[in-house]
Amino acid sequence: MPANLPPQYYELEREFRAEKDPREKLRLAQELLRTMPKHKGTSHLQADMKTKIAKLRREIEGGGSKHGSRQATARDFIEKEGAGQAILIGPPNSGKSSLLDSLTAAKPLVADFPYSTREPLTGMMMFETVQLQLIDTPPISSELYENYMSGLIRNTDIVILVCDLEAASMLDDIKYIVSKLEEKRIILQPEVIGELEDPRFCYKKTILCAHKTYEDEDGVKRKKLSEMFPGYPMVSTSIIDDDSLDAFRKCFFDALDIIRVYTKSIGKEADYKDPIIVPVGSTIEDAALVLHKDFASKLKFAKIWGQGKFDGQRVQSDFVLQDGDIIEFHI
Numbered sequence: 001m002p003a004n005l006p007p008q009y010y011e012l013e014r015e016f017r018a019e020k021d022p023r024e025k026l027r028l029a030q031e032l033l034r035t036m037p038k039h040k041g042t043s044h045l046q047a048d049m050k051t052k053i054a055k056l057r058r059e060i061e062g063g064g065s066k067h068g069s070r071q072a073t074a075r076d077f078i079e080k081e082g083a084g085q086a087i088l089i090g091p092p093n094s095g096k097s098s099l100l101d102s103l104t105a106a107k108p109l110v111a112d113f114p115y116s117t118r119e120p121l122t123g124m125m126m127f128e129t130v131q132l133q134l135i136d137t138p139p140i141s142s143e144l145y146e147n148y149m150s151g152l153i154r155n156t157d158i159v160i161l162v163c164d165l166e167a168a169s170m171l172d173d174i175k176y177i178v179s180k181l182e183e184k185r186i187i188l189q190p191e192v193i194g195e196l197e198d199p200r201f202c203y204k205k206t207i208l209c210a211h212k213t214y215e216d217e218d219g220v221k222r223k224k225l226s227e228m229f230p231g232y233p234m235v236s237t238s239i240i241d242d243d244s245l246d247a248f249r250k251c252f253f254d255a256l257d258i259i260r261v262y263t264k265s266i267g268k269e270a271d272y273k274d275p276i277i278v279p280v281g282s283t284i285e286d287a288a289l290v291l292h293k294d295f296a297s298k299l300k301f302a303k304i305w306g307q308g309k310f311d312g313q314r315v316q317s318d319f320v321l322q323d324g325d326i327i328e329f330h331i
């Protein structure tokens, strides 16, 4: 039976054969398997690709490469903590480490010289009642692109592109980063577009962080940025302006498209310490499922407190929740 492979498969395969970095090779192999039509004619190809994937995994995990892939492997994935993860990327000296320093308890090196950050570093940031994770990274420029950056970006929820309003070359620096990532098949986007996405690329929702905002008093640079990136969420920040840092926290949270709902026991106060985190559009049933599978099936009804509702309004399991709602489950 003929394999009937789509043209994009051959394109990917060429890349796969030329690629030397085992991490990137593994990603391409996984893409190839995903792109391959699943029928009898491709069963040998599928098996062959699965063997290649297993071999590459062993190579990466065993650190067998003489090109130092072991170190890269350890750094190209950071396990998520909290309600969401974002990666700070940007040109040298744009203020990525200063943001991590100001927003979290992490203690990165902040320096007035470029290339001061050598390794990714994480910190936890509080947004009202939830913890969010930030990753600080080495810069991306024509002089430096750490290969593990692609893995870190692919694995994260949100990209925060730190644009240095003080730098004369700001727009060119940012353009360079966008095209460098495109070369790595990572597309920065204002929104996740789901099914319309081309499987050969990885799309990442991106926030523009217009940093060192006091260096752009007339707002000209910010205007240029929003013209270059129409529709992207943008937040203006300065490490000496706490309100701007609060706006940053909110912008990150909003970009995650999640909501926080709180539970209360009958006759008790709501528990604000440990919100249930669910995607925007989730229902009472979805929230109950986060607590326990049985809980959702036993649910008779719920009472709800929140914006635009009567206090203690009785609702059914398909009721769509909003951020900040308080639920009293009745089983």
Ligand SMILES: Nc1nc2c(ncn2[C@@H]2O[C@H](COP(=O)(O)OP(=O)(O)O)[C@@H](O)[C@H]2O)c(=O)[nH]1
Pocket: 090, 091, 092, 093, 094, 095, 096, 097, 098, 099, 109, 110, 111, 112, 113, 114, 115, 116, 117, 139, 166, 211, 212, 213, 215, 237, 238, 239, 240
């Ligand atoms: N004017 C101004 N300078 C800042 C701000 N944030 C950071 N900087 C300065 O920018 C330089 C680079 O900061 P750093 O955080 O190390 O940048 P990174 O290389 O992107 O991590 C340092 O001299 C910081 O003091 C800000 O909000 N306003």
Ligand SMILES: [Mg+2]
Pocket: 096, 097, 098, 109, 110, 116, 117, 137
């Ligand atoms: Mg830094």
